[in-house]
Amino acid sequence: LENLPLGVFRRSDGAPRVGVAIGDHALDLAAAARRGLLDGLGLDVAVFEASSLNAVLGRGREVWSALRSRVRDLLSEPGSREVVEPLLASRMDLTMLLPIEVADFADFYASIHHATNMGLILRPGGEPLMPNWRHLPVGYHGRSSTVVVSGTPVTRPCGLIAPGGGTPALAPSRMLDIELEVGAVVGTGNPGGRPIAPDEFADHVFGFVLLNDWSARDIQAYEYQPLGPFLGKSFATSISPWVVPLEALRAYLVPGPPQDPPPDPYLRSEQAWAVDLDLAVDLNGQRVASTNFASMYWTLAQALAHLTVNGAVVRTGDLLGSGTVSGPDPGTYGSLMELTWRGRDPLPLADGSSRTFLEDGDTVSLTGWCQREGRPRIGFGEVAGTVVPARG
Amino acid sequence: LENLPLGVFRRSDGAPRVGVAIGDHALDLAAAARRGLLDGLGLDVAVFEASSLNAVLGRGREVWSALRSRVRDLLSEPGSREVVEPLLASRMDLTMLLPIEVADFADFYASIHHATNMGLILRPGGEPLMPNWRHLPVGYHGRSSTVVVSGTPVTRPCGLIAPGGGTPALAPSRMLDIELEVGAVVGTGNPGGRPIAPDEFADHVFGFVLLNDWSARDIQAYEYQPLGPFLGKSFATSISPWVVPLEALRAYLVPGPPQDPPPDPYLRSEQAWAVDLDLAVDLNGQRVASTNFASMYWTLAQALAHLTVNGAVVRTGDLLGSGTVSGPDPGTYGSLMELTWRGRDPLPLADGSSRTFLEDGDTVSLTGWCQREGRPRIGFGEVAGTVVPARG
Numbered sequence: 001l002e003n004l005p006l007g008v009f010r011r012s013d014g015a016p017r018v019g020v021a022i023g024d025h026a027l028d029l030a031a032a033a034r035r036g037l038l039d040g041l042g043l044d045v046a047v048f049e050a051s052s053l054n055a056v057l058g059r060g061r062e063v064w065s066a067l068r069s070r071v072r073d074l075l076s077e078p079g080s081r082e083v084v085e086p087l088l089a090s091r092m093d094l095t096m097l098l099p100i101e102v103a104d105f106a107d108f109y110a111s112i113h114h115a116t117n118m119g120l121i122l123r124p125g126g127e128p129l130m131p132n133w134r135h136l137p138v139g140y141h142g143r144s145s146t147v148v149v150s151g152t153p154v155t156r157p158c159g160l161i162a163p164g165g166g167t168p169a170l171a172p173s174r175m176l177d178i179e180l181e182v183g184a185v186v187g188t189g190n191p192g193g194r195p196i197a198p199d200e201f202a203d204h205v206f207g208f209v210l211l212n213d214w215s216a217r218d219i220q221a222y223e224y225q226p227l228g229p230f231l232g233k234s235f236a237t238s239i240s241p242w243v244v245p246l247e248a249l250r251a252y253l254v255p256g257p258p259q260d261p262p263p264d265p266y267l268r269s270e271q272a273w274a275v276d277l278d279l280a281v282d283l284n285g286q287r288v289a290s291t292n293f294a295s296m297y298w299t300l301a302q303a304l305a306h307l308t309v310n311g312a313v314v315r316t317g318d319l320l321g322s323g324t325v326s327g328p329d330p331g332t333y334g335s336l337m338e339l340t341w342r343g344r345d346p347l348p349l350a351d352g353s354s355r356t357f358l359e360d361g362d363t364v365s366l367t368g369w370c371q372r373e374g375r376p377r378i379g380f381g382e383v384a385g386t387v388v389p390a391r392g
Numbered sequence: 393l394e395n396l397p398l399g400v401f402r403r404s405d406g407a408p409r410v411g412v413a414i415g416d417h418a419l420d421l422a423a424a425a426r427r428g429l430l431d432g433l434g435l436d437v438a439v440f441e442a443s444s445l446n447a448v449l450g451r452g453r454e455v456w457s458a459l460r461s462r463v464r465d466l467l468s469e470p471g472s473r474e475v476v477e478p479l480l481a482s483r484m485d486l487t488m489l490l491p492i493e494v495a496d497f498a499d500f501y502a503s504i505h506h507a508t509n510m511g512l513i514l515r516p517g518g519e520p521l522m523p524n525w526r527h528l529p530v531g532y533h534g535r536s537s538t539v540v541v542s543g544t545p546v547t548r549p550c551g552l553i554a555p556g557g558g559t560p561a562l563a564p565s566r567m568l569d570i571e572l573e574v575g576a577v578v579g580t581g582n583p584g585g586r587p588i589a590p591d592e593f594a595d596h597v598f599g600f601v602l603l604n605d606w607s608a609r610d611i612q613a614y615e616y617q618p619l620g621p622f623l624g625k626s627f628a629t630s631i632s633p634w635v636v637p638l639e640a641l642r643a644y645l646v647p648g649p650p651q652d653p654p655p656d657p658y659l660r661s662e663q664a665w666a667v668d669l670d671l672a673v674d675l676n677g678q679r680v681a682s683t684n685f686a687s688m689y690w691t692l693a694q695a696l697a698h699l700t701v702n703g704a705v706v707r708t709g710d711l712l713g714s715g716t717v718s719g720p721d722p723g724t725y726g727s728l729m730e731l732t733w734r735g736r737d738p739l740p741l742a743d744g745s746s747r748t749f750l751e752d753g754d755t756v757s758l759t760g761w762c763q764r765e766g767r768p769r770i771g772f773g774e775v776a777g778t779v780v781p782a783r784g
Contacts, residue, residue: 130617140619141533145705157702225522227532228620231702310549310623313537
């Protein structure tokens with residue numbers, strides 16, 4: 001009753017339904033609305049029979065909050081139990097859909113540990129962080145069309161690759177990697193492009209998902225100068241199906257690390273926007289990394305402020321990725337690039353094999369949870385995907 | 393009758409309507425459909441009462457072609473003149489809307505003259521073209537939410553700027569520029585991410601628009617390492633309101649320049665996909681550049697093939713920008729960056745003033761037309777915008 005994440009599932013009759021997860025079950029909000037249980041919230045049945053959460057999210061913070069309170073009442077009041085129970089389905093029986101119709105997808109690079117590692121790996125001998133890195137949350141735009149829900153197979157991408165630095169040729173990526181990230185889902189935008197201050201974050205962002213920004217390091221290495229990552233990232237980005245409301249995370253909002261030098265005033269906040277969220281990477285069922293999201297140098301509140309300071313419009317369904325979450329130590333890195341130091345140190349697996357990058361058939365699962373004594377546990381579920389061979 | 397571009401306008405009663413431009417007039421296709429004049433095409437009235445062309449474009453090439461034939465018949469058959477005339481409105485009386493709901497926006501860097509100039513300006517003394525440039529059409533993803541229709545004022549963006557290389561500060565851009573581009577509008581996508589060969593271009597792309605990729609060079613210079621342009625581009629991208637069908641351009645499709653080295657097979661085509669399209673830049677009514685789109689090293693057909701070779705999904709409403717169109721000589725450059733060589737050579741204006749970059753109140757108009765003896769003239773209209781001061 002403390003989490004109440006929203007998602008979209010397909011019923012056995014094929015119709016999409018907006019629902020709320022409660023433990024191993026999901027409450028069908030369309031069915032609840034049809035029975036009048038959600039009356040007075042200004043939300044008609046159609047917004048819950050939609051194939052995405054966008055219609056609900058577009059209604060704004062007061063409606064999100066009122067819906068949340070109503071669902072909590074329905075689930076906790078003794079009198080309404082028998083009304084609600086027929087509306088619950090076992091989550092094991094449900095097919096989850098992509099929860100949002102993604103408008104724009106912007107991805108950041110907000111972990112100082114990840115950015116430093118990438119600098120050390122790709123530009124050895126140089127200063128690992130670019131001069132701009134401590135002054136702004138570096139970001140770029142990704143592709144919206146290839147954001148997919150957890151469980152979607154990931155086809156190994158092809159692209160131009162020049163392994164020895166010679167003439168490039170089209171080939172399947174041999175350096176397929178993951179990036180452990182957290183994504184913020186925008187509920188209400190900023191018509192006209194009014195800049196959003198970091199402390200206005202909760203007025204615009206409904207909640208968070210886990211995000212795996214699959215990356216083909218060899219395609220990216222060849223293509224990225226001078227305009228940044230493109231095909232090395234645009235083949236697939238997976239997100240978890242249940243969007244955890246920001247409102248559920250209040251007890252876990254903590255100050256981020258100190259920022260030195262202090263950022264420009266447009267990036268400063270009074271409130272704490274880092275999240276004490278434990279994260280883990282499992283490869284074929286074996287834990288290969290554990291980290292915490294509170295280690296990020298830039299918060300997603302700062303990322304949203306940066307994204308809009310130039311007058312850019314954000315809209316319902318915008319997705320902001322944090323960038324790879326890596327901590328300071330080897331076991332806390334959120335990519336194989338870092339965990340194997342670009343393949344130099346293969347990762348031993350329990351079956352006796354080892355990995356530098358992903359092989360066909362590998363399954364990666366990212367999980368997340370907030371859990372501290374005296375506070376409710378908030379689970380993020382997982383975002384998983386299995387690599388399938390490149391197109392023939 | 394040879395062009396018949398599609399657009400969306402707002403009638404005096406406020407309702408959006410899909411229309412076709414014919415000379416100084418526009419034919420209201422919703423009104424035509426209501427009168428049964430478009431029967432048998434499989435297009436109901438609703439697709440013409442929409443606020444974008446997406447519904448029409450999503451129907452596919454055969455429908456685009458059938459609609460085009462029907463409209464041409466309506467406008468040319470003597471018997472239907474009196475039926476059609478009441479459905480025509482003067483274009484001067486119409487407010488044009490953004491013609492497409494933009495799905496993903498990918499922008500390329502396909503002019504060898506532009507890329508060479510940018511290399512010479514930004515990395516003097518080095519090799520102007522990156523090693524990858526002649527092997528693939530370099531591109532990146534832009535922001536869809538801030539694509540606007542011609543005539544929309546462009547607010548001068550703010551961003552972190554470090555003019556002397558010291559500590560950056562938030563300030564209005566002082567190096568606001570234009571980029572003269574052509575955009576391809578995707579009508580039907582590639583479900584499942586099947587790669588699209590260059591010679592399949594016409595099965596997926598409905599037509600072309602003119603595109604001004606407004607750019608804040610100082611914001612971009614500070615932010616762009618290592619992930620590419622972001623806020624320096626994402627504040628506004630303007631497109632022309634009438635989408636010129638690819639089918640109208642058949643007589644102007646020409647081979648592009650020779651490509652050396654020959655590109656990888658996935659980028660090769662049998663058909664000619666460059667367009668003999670004259671383009672011009674007017675600043676406050678004064679012509680400052682004239683160029684031709686056939687000079688581009690990479691065609692938009694190659695750009696689409698590249699975009700999808702990794703399995704990326706394209707969808708109805710996707711917009712692909714060509715990148716700045718610059719020819720080999722100073723008067724043929726498509727940006728102020730090149731025309732003034734990053735401000736070194738101010739551009740004299742007729743009123744006695746001069747420009748390095750854009751000032752508040754400046755109006756930029758990009759125009760385009762195909763015109764050769766013995767072939768029909770195909771006009772692209774214009775994409776215009778006036779710079780308004782930064783937010784206070």
